[in-house]
Amino acid sequence: MSQDNSPATRLQNFADMSATLTGFQSSVINPLLDPVNLKQLYLDTADAKAGATLVDQLIAQFLSLKGQPAQTLANTLLATNDANPPQTALVARSILKLWYLGSWYPAVPASDPTAGQGTVVSANAYIGGLAWRAAQAHPMGSSQMTFGYWASPPPPLDQFGVDTSSQGGTHG
Amino acid sequence: MRRIRILPFLVLALGLPGIFLGCKRAPAPEPSASSGSPLTSAQTPAAPPGTSASGQPSPPAIQLSPTIPADVAFGSTISLPALQQDFDIFSWNSFNAVIWPPAPGGGGDPGKKPGDTPAGDNPTVWEGYRNVSNVFLPNGKTPTWDGPVDVPPACKPLYQPGMKVLSQIGKTPDLLSETTEPFETGPLVDQNHQYTRFEIVVNRGMFDYILSNSLYSKAGQTTFTGPVKFPCGGGNQVGAIMIKASWKVMGAGDDASRFHTAKALVYTPATVNPPVRESCNAQTVGLVGLHIGHKVNSAPQWIWSTFEQVDNVPTQSEVHAGMLRSHYNYFDPKCKDCAVNKAPPRPWVPNAGTSPATQVVRLDTLPGFASQSAAAQNQTGQALLKGVNPKSVWQYYGLISTQWPTDPGPGNCTASATDPNGNPAPQFLANATLETYIQGTTPNVSSSCIECHGNAAMTTGAASDFTYVLQRAH
Numbered sequence: 008m009s010q011d012n013s014p015a016t017r018l019q020n021f022a023d024m025s026a027t028l029t030g031f032q033s034s035v036i037n038p039l040l041d042p043v044n045l046k047q048l049y050l051d052t053a054d055a056k057a058g059a060t061l062v063d064q065l066i067a068q069f070l071s072l073k074g075q076p077a078q079t080l081a082n083t084l085l086a087t088n089d090a091n092p093p094q095t096a097l098v099a100r101s102i103l104k105l106w107y108l109g110s111w112y113p114a115v116p117a118s119d120p121t122a123g124q125g126t127v128v129s130a131n132a133y134i135g136g137l138a139w140r141a142a143q144a145h146p147m148g149s150s151q152m153t154f155g156y157w158a159s160p161p162p163p164l165d166q167f168g169v170d171t172s173s174q175g176g177t178h179g
Numbered sequence: 180m181r182r183i184r185i186l187p188f189l190v191l192a193l194g195l196p197g198i199f200l201g202c203k204r205a206p207a208p209e210p211s212a213s214s215g216s217p218l219t220s221a222q223t224p225a226a227p228p229g230t231s232a233s234g235q236p237s238p239p240a241i242q243l244s245p246t247i248p249a250d251v252a253f254g255s256t257i258s259l260p261a262l263q264q265d266f267d268i269f270s271w272n273s274f275n276a277v278i279w280p281p282a283p284g285g286g287g288d289p290g291k292k293p294g295d296t297p298a299g300d301n302p303t304v305w306e307g308y309r310n311v312s313n314v315f316l317p318n319g320k321t322p323t324w325d326g327p328v329d330v331p332p333a334c335k336p337l338y339q340p341g342m343k344v345l346s347q348i349g350k351t352p353d354l355l356s357e358t359t360e361p362f363e364t365g366p367l368v369d370q371n372h373q374y375t376r377f378e379i380v381v382n383r384g385m386f387d388y389i390l391s392n393s394l395y396s397k398a399g400q401t402t403f404t405g406p407v408k409f410p411c412g413g414g415n416q417v418g419a420i421m422i423k424a425s426w427k428v429m430g431a432g433d434d435a436s437r438f439h440t441a442k443a444l445v446y447t448p449a450t451v452n453p454p455v456r457e458s459c460n461a462q463t464v465g466l467v468g469l470h471i472g473h474k475v476n477s478a479p480q481w482i483w484s485t486f487e488q489v490d491n492v493p494t495q496s497e498v499h500a501g502m503l504r505s506h507y508n509y510f511d512p513k514c515k516d517c518a519v520n521k522a523p524p525r526p527w528v529p530n531a532g533t534s535p536a537t538q539v540v541r542l543d544t545l546p547g548f549a550s551q552s553a554a555a556q557n558q559t560g561q562a563l564l565k566g567v568n569p570k571s572v573w574q575y576y577g578l579i580s581t582q583w584p585t586d587p588g589p590g591n592c593t594a595s596a597t598d599p600n601g602n603p604a605p606q607f608l609a610n611a612t613l614e615t616y617i618q619g620t621t622p623n624v625s626s627s628c629i630e631c632h633g634n635a636a637m638t639t640g641a642a643s644d645f646t647y648v649l650q651r652a653h
Contacts, residue, residue: 153599167597
């Protein structure tokens with residue numbers, strides 16, 4: 008069966024994979040209406056920084072494993088138990104950090120001196136970092152919350168888009 | 180658990196929840212940079228009225244009606260371009276209704292049409308709304324909808340009933356208000372070295388909410404216990420509407436047949452620093468900008484429609500291409516070294532008449548889907564108004580764009596607790612006369628109606644439901 012690798016399908020697969028990697032709901036990663044479109048920015052960034060070939064290999068691995076529990080799938084893609092992770096896993100880790108922090112970190116082993124040299128890819132990426140949602144908070148200098156929100160406890164984690172089910176991130 | 184966020188306004192409007200739950204989603208169309216002026220030229224062929232881009236039947240197109248739409252009518256296509264068109268049509272229908280000649284009761288007179296006079300101009304419905312200076316009165320006095328107008332003593336000898344009173348730089352520099360617009364970043368000066376003047380008015384629904392909850396005074400706001408929640412439009416009920424207008428003093432080079440004009444008392448209060456003498460002059464002013472904010476069920480973040488007079492400024496791409504007209508209200512085509520989008524140097528003395536003119540360019544920040552929709556709807560809307568009367572001044576106004584929430588919340592006129600701004604589209608929107616110096620694409624810095632107004636609070640520090648006007652309470 009030939010794989011549909013049109014730009015639209017590739018972007019959709021990247022978004023689905025990103026939901027699995029991050030543990031966030033698809034509605035956050037790939038909203039039905041998406042005026043900011045971070046997923047496209049992140050795919051373009053991954054292509055430019057890691058190379059489209061490696062990104063395609065990672066997406067292909069994700070598609071081949073689709074159907075497994077999301078957490079299992081994420082662990083496999085990230086090679087969480089592998090002391091010498093393959094290059095695709097390093098790319099997966101960089102994509103994961105990109106979604107959480109809005110910064111691209113080189114797809115290199117943690118021991119590499121450049122591993123911690125992240126670059127914020129855009130202002131939208133900074134304020135769109137999932138780390139803020141996971142902390143039930145907002146980025147410094149930019150709040151989507153109404154004035155005085157700090158006087159009340161934050162809404163529950165799932166309302167920030169975190170998939171709190173046992174299955175981890177949703178996809179598809 | 181699989182969870183897909185549903186856009187309640189679409190489900191309500193279309194009755195098509197299956198669209199969200201059962202279909203494979205297509206990636207959102209890519210935005211592209213805008214180029215030409217959205218005010219006057221369509222960049223892509225517009226879908227014919229009554230159809231969406233996909234050719235499917237779509238709800239009402241732009242129409243000439245004195246009825247303010249209570250909410251957006253949605254088509255059957257769900258995408259950023261299609262929905263932008265729906266919201267832009269709502270904006271145009273709102274514009275047509277608020278510029279309608281008023282009936283004695285205050286609504287639009289169904290027996291008349293905008294521009295249907297020998298001069299092509301008319302008094303409007305929105306100018307009968309209550310100016311906020313008459314809502315938030317000294318000492319927290321209770322306002323009335325149709326009571327006397329607050330006229331500064333210096334203007335009283337010149338005042339005649341029905342005259343507009345426009346102020347300038349006030350004594351509340353830390354307050355976002357029509358007197359200090361555009362924001363704190365500086366005044367806007369036209370080609371005749373005259374300061375642009377501003378006003379904010381609210382409709383009866385918004386006024387009544389303020390009145391019934393005693394939010395017109397600091398004391399009332401202090402005792403108010405609930406969250407501020409202005410009424411949403413829907414069904415036959417118009418929601419809270421807030422209109423912000425910018426006016427230029429008509430002068431040399433201005434073609435009055437292209438402006439909605441009014442007789443106004445242009446008031447400048449005295450200040451010590453900088454030294455400004457108090458003045459009040461009767462002037463003919465021309466409308467150059469109009470924001471319409473309307474809270475509706477589809478958008479508890481309000482829908483933000485912004486219009487401008489078509490001669491205001493060139494776009495960035497028009498400047499780069501050298502496609503300039505001979506005259507603009509806020510741009511000198513002959514000046515090659517004028518600093519662009521920079522406030523004049525201090526001191527700011529509104530009534531000196533010597534301030535350098537502001538050189539304003541509209542930055543091309545709108546994504547393609549928004550600029551294309553505005554251009555297409557402008558073609559239709561302006562043609563309709565010209566059809567009423569070839570001399571109509573209203574044909575010289577155009578929609579810049581409409582900002583709306585792509586994720587309005589759970590419904591029932593309520594925004595999401597975690598994203599009350601609802602992820603607006605387009606992400607940035609500026610009126611060249613109202614957000615002159617904060618055009619751009621930097622989040623939380625550049626102009627975004629919803630993101631900015633989402634920070635609004637009343638005098639107590641409690642959130643004020645996307646309006647800053649409650650901060651004016653005494």
